[in-house]
Amino acid sequence: MVSTRALSLLLVALLFSVQVVQNKADWGVTYTTAKICASNGSTVEMKCTYTYPAGYTVKEEFWCFQDDKDLKGNLDYKDRIQYNCTEKSCTMKMADLKWTDSREYRFRFITDKTEGKYTGVPGITLSITALQVEVTKIRVNESCTKAELKCKSSCTGDVSYVWLKNGKEVTEENPYITSLQFNDSICCALKGQGKYCSASLYAPKLPSVSVSPSAEIVEGSSVTLTCSSDANPAANYTWYKEGGQTPLSITKQLSFPSIQSSDSGVYNCTAENELGIRKSKHLLINVKYAPKLPSVSVSPSAEIVEGSSVTLTCSSDANPAANYTWYKEGLFLAWAPDGVHHFTSISPENRGNYSCKSENQYGQINSSPVFINVQYPPKLPSVSVSPSAEIVEGRSVTLTCSSDANPAASYTWYKEDEPLPVGPEGVHHFTSISSEDRGNYFCKSENQYGQINSSPVFINVQYAPKLLSVSVSPSAEIVEGSSVTLTCSSDANPAAKYTWYKENGHATLSEEQTLFFRSIQSSDSGQYYCITVKSLELKCSGYKFIDVKYAPKLPSVSVSPSAEIVEGSSVTLTCSSDANPEAKYTWYKEGEDSPKTSGHNFTISNIGAEHSGSYYCVAHNNRGTHNSTLQLTVVAGAWKVTAAGVTFAVLLSIIALSVFLWIWKRRSSKELSQPGNRAGNREQKQPQDQEDLQYASIHFPQIQADPLYSSIRGTQSHIHMKEQEVTEYTAVRFKRDDGALR
Template sequence: MTGAAMSLTAAASGFVVFLLSVSVVQAQDGWGVTYTATDICAIKGSTVNISCTYTYPSNVRVQETFWFTKGTNRGPVDLKTQSEYSGRVQHQWEDKTCTLTIRDLRETDSAQYKFRFITNQQSGRYTGSPGVTLTVTSSSEDPGLQVQVIKPSPVLYPSWAELTCHSCFLPGRPSYIWYKNGLKIKETPTLDQYFDSPDSYSCAVKGHEGFPSPSVCVKGQSCNRVTYTDRSICAVKGSSVDISCTYNSHDKDIQSKFWFRRQHNWRTRSQPVDLSEDSQFAGRVQVLDPETGRSTLRITDLRETDSAQYHFTFKTPGFEWRSSLPGTTLTVTALQVQVTRIRRVHQSSTEAELKCHSSCSPAGHPSLVWFNNGQEVGQGPNPYRGLIYDGDNIYCAFKGHEKYHSASVYPPKLLSVSVSPSAEIVEGSSVTLTCSSDANPAAKYTWYKKNGNPSLQPASKQFNFSSIQSSDSGEYYCTAENDLGGRTSGSIFINVTYPPKLLSVSVSPSAEIVEGSSLTLTCSSDANPAANFTWYKENQTLIHGPEGTYQFTSISSEDRGTYYCRSENQLGQSNSSSVSIDVQYGPKLLSVSVSPSAEIVEGSPVTLTCSSDANPAANYTWYKENQTLLHGPEGTYQFSSIRSEDSGTYYCRSENQYGQINSEPLLVNVQYGPKLLSVSVSPSAEIVEGSSVTLTCSSDANPAANYTWYKENEESPKASGQIFTITDIRPEHRGKYYCEAQNTRGRHNTTSHLTVVADPLKLPVALTVPAVFLAFMLLPAWLWIRRRRSLDQQCEAEGGPDNSAQVDQLHYASVQFTRNQEDHIYANVSPAQHQADKQEGVIYSTVLSRAGSDPRTRRPAAVEDPSSLYSSVNKRC
């Protein structure tokens, strides 16, 4: 059978939440009770209707019906007879339908309700079971949770159980948080595990941890737990309150127990403070233990600062109850009277409706009592209606707590007016009129001037003249009004004397002010007696006297600023408005800077900055050796990646329409590593054994480079310095030489190849004999050539054609040392080639120059540098 929604009526104090539930039918042989819903949730303070239908045989007559929650030895007890439901329960039945209505629901009303009917037959009594479970929560956020314990196999596994968190109206699948002995342990839908007898468990919906379920014991009923009688209590300021709980300890040996306020975090090392020892509650706290397992905290003379959450804890030799679950929340309220409706009847009386208000309703909803000037004027529900006259003081209180009544409300009284300053009031000064009264609610004020404006400044306690004028002289009064009445003050007279006024200043000339020109400031006012004048520059006194002028014969840029003057006589003084003097001038205080200010390295960004003092702002031009680089309002010139060519002298020019000025020169010195490395050989003629040779290394570098010479296949350097000289050339001097140039910004090297030619006069003996023989054999030919050359020279001297290029030439053999170091005795003897172009026979000794080779690398270069240098070496006879 499909269930229907229960009919729930919301009370004035709250909103009801209810659950659609499956109805339950019980019937036996025509006897039965059907409940419309088995679970109902409602909010504290609201009204709930619990309904059912019932059946019985047709030959039976019903004599009595009622609802109950508990029974006695004599059977179930009708709710209408129980004191806790007095005045709140109504039972209706008609045509086999039954409805139980409970108003002003309390959390203690949470229970299981059953319907019972009694017939005229001796055994004709019937109760509908299991009934309807009602859960009353303190707010719409309270899910009304219960922990359900399921033991799948209590015989085989008595300590194993499954705990589920049950709610009567939570939709969907909420997340649950579980607590063990009051402390949070995990977040899970259910707990399925072994349980110990001392432990209690509770659950809460995530996001609604302030509304946990009651703690339950899984094994037995003697587990450790604390259950608070009330989740929240509201009490009136000055009254007393009892906060109660029941507790149980698995270990009966309780060493200590006390109440405390939630001001400490259990996770920290700080311990809760026993309220009996808290100085804030000295003489106001009492702990009552009416019976074992129950404790009551009584607080008297309640204060609004007592509003807090209160907890109970106990300690045994092996256990201490530490709860992160909520305890009992106490709210201490002070009554207030609110004016909800007014109607002015007469100037001295007002018809009003008053409501006695508090932030919460105390338990029991005591009746209200109204008082006027200390005399009781009425009892009963809100609001209070009546006429209120001047002099009335009305307040309210809860019956039985008249000592702690609300603050009084009353119309304005003790109205007074004052003026400040109370001495002579001088025109132009600041004056304040004040109207004050005693009123609750606070009064609103309106100022009036007789024979003038009807209203100067409504709803204001004070009226201010920031600069009062002679025309403001006159008679003033005020009125004070609140919702309960009004009152008019007496008059106060203001007489304003005649100090200087109509103060004005002027500047001559009024056009642009240029540095070095003359300028006059003039101050004038209307005053009687005549005023003296004082000129100021930013509160610095410049001149004082009867004349109101201040002159600059040659104004300077330092004279820029704000000026004003003061006119004063014995009746008062007045300050003028400010005038701004802006002096225009050409550029000065020119300065230049370079960033970075340290060494400037090629490739780095560099910024040149030029600044000056000028009005109007100057334009700047940067120059390098009189070459214009940049012109514009910005005084910076930037190198994104400076080069060595950018080294030089720079300066800037600052100019506006009033002049120009050049800066001091700024030297930019760009540092860079060695480059353009080259080697020269001297003499450049043939290098003959026994002679000397000078190698010179040069490069472009800043700072200047240091030079080091190396020979191939040798570890240590041969020499340092730009020039390397070898005297007494020997065969072992031949080979590759490296020149390395280095400074703080880098290094670079180049390679030179040196070839040494042997002196024929020093040829070895093995070579001498064949050479002499060969020379002897060639002597006739040589003589012939010699003779032929002589004839040619004669022909040339006689004016014949220039046949010098055709003269037969003597070719010398080129004698060179081989590269093989072991072959010291032999030399390669080869005839000189006859040049096709008929030039003079020359043997070349090659000096190779290779840039970039590492002087410490012993491997010869695979390919010769196309920039190789050649030294012409003439063969000696």
């Protein structure tokens, strides 16, 4: 069975996921949602569609409460709502939501017929909520606070929130884990309503402290110190007195019902909430009390600053009233019938002990002395450097700053406007000064009445050369003939002197900081370095390789074998050239457009007469080209001449033999064709035919002239003549023994 709780949860889910439809017959209103939750001051939209039977015409459409009256007639709504109604749909936009807007809203339409009125019931329930950020987990560090925050509201169902950090949306996570700095503030809002945020959470701001009364504090009077800080959640406060670790009070106010002189001192407070803690500035409490017998007071009773107006007042319980005389350091100063001595513009020279004498006809008594401490801002500081002579790297150096001031000044040393660690009594000490400490220094003298900077003093730290390096200009590819500069540089004070060398060379190339090549050559390629010497300490730079690029020089060409080139042999042509980057080679034969081959070598495996001629190779790289020519002559070998003679002799022998056999056969055929030779010779006919077949099977090889000897005209003419002679004999007729013509 399904539990009651499960049914309740299912019902809630259906309320937010299923459209609400109210209808009666063909009348109905469909709302896009049953409930809307929004923040105070935000804007919402309520949407619906509606249906009605045919034959009716809608005359009015509006949103209302249970009283079915148009909200636009309500003074509280007419300026905050807008309708956007089209055929069978209507949207109401409501702005500047108030707490009183939390209620049910319905849509109503009226047709042209009396009974044609309809209100969608139930309508849309609008809930106005206040968002609240809840801190669920937190860890406070000195630099920041890491917190887990959860956004809470009175909205029910599936509600989406967005988080805003310092006014910018950052995430939709809920809960949200983040790191907060002291100045960060964070809030949450309903999704889509980012500008209507919850109250922001933030750590306490710098607490402010005040004292009441703010005027002179007299012994025995009531004094209240108040600490306040802007924070959310609200801060808790704790009061401390300087030098004490125990809290004086854990309330916002620290009260003294009857303050005593022993309560004088420096006070501060801390403001703390769960997002962080901040400490206030110091508050000085200076309790004044009257001396017994005559009492002496100074006005103002607080600090006396140079140039201010100061009044000394002596009072005594006396009757009749006393007459008064003022003294400074025991010496007569002035008569003061009313006990008052006035300084119109007090100066540091007025600093000292003052006392008054109260007297009447019954006697006199001196007051205890009162010290007038004239306070003034620092005068122009004086600075000194020790040692005052030359400052060398690694030595101990002390900077001292002093200034006339009351109260005593505090000092801060600066290097080029960057503050240095604070030292005791205006001193900044370098245990082992370095080249990085070279520069202008000045000190600032200050107290609560003002501040003043000293004139700058230059600390010139001298040191041997270091970080020796070599640079080349131009830094791109170096081309033969161009201008090139090598520069040697180092960190040194005073400036170093340099000497230039080339690797494996002992000669000095230059004693300047730069080594200049007006028109660099390929021979200048190599490793360069510079050195500097100071105080018997030698520094050497690393090598800098100068790689000079240049076009191929005139190529050198050769043939192997270098002796007479004989037909049929293997020959290799070789080409080489000095170039940077390394050259590539292409071989050509004069008179031909297409290259023969690419590479250093061109090999002809079975050379013939047709290979004779001029060859040239082209050496090329990205800087240019250069070429050289080679003449190649091919001669016939002895074996070739001998072979030609043998071939000619065999050819003549074969021709002669052929002619002889042909003539013999013609004669034999003629004899056999005579009448006396035909009879009785049939037995011999078969052998004769066999003999003819034997001759028919003789094949003579074709004799081709070697291309190298195509110029031997005499032999060809002779052979042609023999062929003509044979042709002439084709007209001769012979008879065989059997009398047949052949």
